[in-house]
Amino acid sequence: MEEEKFDLICILGPTASGKTTLAVALAKMVDGEIISADSRQVYRGMDIGTGKDLEEYGDVPYHLIDILDAGEIYGVSQFQKDFKRVVREIRSRKRIPILSGGTGLYIQAVLQNFSHTxxxxxxxxxxxxxxxxxxxxxxxxxxxxxxxxxxxxxxxxxxxxxxxxxxxxxxxxxxLEEPDLSIEPIIFGINLDLDTRRSNISERLRERFDKGLIDEVQQLLDKGISADMLIFYGLEYKIITQHLQGDYTLEECFNKLEIAIHQFAKRQMTYFRKMEKDGLKIHWVNQNTLTERLDFITKFVP
Structure with a gap:
């Protein structure tokens, strides 16, 4: 197997595929720090719905999570700026940046240096x-x-x-062009079979409802975040806001959300395949257990 040179590791995959667990384990192996590539985890107070699972990081440093209040605007151009800043900081500590998330546009924008402002x-x-x-x-x-x-x-x-x-x-x-940041990424994509992916999504959604997802959305509304803004954030925040407005019963809310997340995961995988066509090489991780995934990755990451 030809050795690949890299100075950044990327873990991508659809929702509920175990990206954070894998990224944390890998960070401990290579002395890395995690950069979240999730367009909604940047917001404080949006915890259950975005699956932050902060306790899972333990003592592994993480970045670009909880950097804005819910209701503020954040997009790919700002993510690019923040990403470049954080990578430089991590490199200054002689550690490995690990980009992990499911927002394909963000990942592709920084790995292929798309021009955004x-x-x-x-x-x-x-x-x-x-x-x-x-x-x-x-x-x-x-x-x-x-x-x-x-x-x-x-x-x-x-x-x-x-x-x-x-x-x-x-x-x-x-x-306006920003100073460039040279990176050599190695990219790993989690690839679940359809039945496993659907099962993971449904199980995690039930867990989030049990943890208080509806209360989280209600608290955001109580803090003055507009219903329109929460609907703009999509998925959990959109459909639960509509439930709280009386548009759906609780059962209808769960069922609609379950379908929407399944569709979202399919779109994520479509986007990742598009990234491959656009020239990004992705090593697909087809294993299901953490141990098997790490065994596969260590063939490329010593």
Whole structure:
């Protein structure tokens, strides 16, 4: 087996696949620090719904978790900046950065150094686009002068609207380049068979309900976080907020959420496969137990 040079380890995979457990065990082996690549774990107070499991880290240092209050805006451009800063800090301590998470856009943006900047949201534009069909939005996007001046992710209706927003903003503004950060990543992707993945998701969702997931969402509402913002965060926060507003019974809420998370996990895997097509080499970890996964990874990571 040809030896791969690397200075950063990435663990990616769908929700409920055991990424944190694997990343923590690996960090202990290689003297590493974990960088979370999760678009919702950045928010304080959103703990159960995002699966932070902070006690699992033990004495392993972790980064980019609980850095903002719920209700604030955070996106890929800020993640890139924070990622570069944290990697430099970890390297200064002579330790190995371990990027771990399931937000494919964030992971791909930092590993392939996509050009992003903080571009303000245009809510008037969004309101004018939200009800349009995906095909109409794509046609509109393709006609914009700046449509191909950046690496746009147009894989979903929501992301296509954001791409239009960025392209229109770029017509009158310029992207500012940040100092580059050189990294040589080695990427491991957890690949569960469908039955195991679905079983894990359903079991974990029941556990989260038992731990007080509905109370967590109610507490966020009580703190003044708007229902619209929680719905924007998606999945647990969206559907439980709608339940608390009286749209669904508790049973309907659970069932709708279970289906939504299964669909989300499928989209995650689709995005990871897209990353491969875009040139990122992923070593797929097909084993189910932690010991077997570590045995596989240590073939590449001495």
């Amino acid at each position: 903080y571009i303000p949201r245009d809510f008037t534009l969004r309101d004018s686009l939200i009800d349009k069909e995906y095909s109409d939005l794509k046609q509109l996007f393709e006609k914009l002068p700046k449509a191909h001046s950046f690496n746009a992710d147009i894989s979903t209706h929501k992301r296509l609207i954001r791409a239009i927003e960025i392209a229109k903003w770029l017509e009158g503004n310029e992207l």
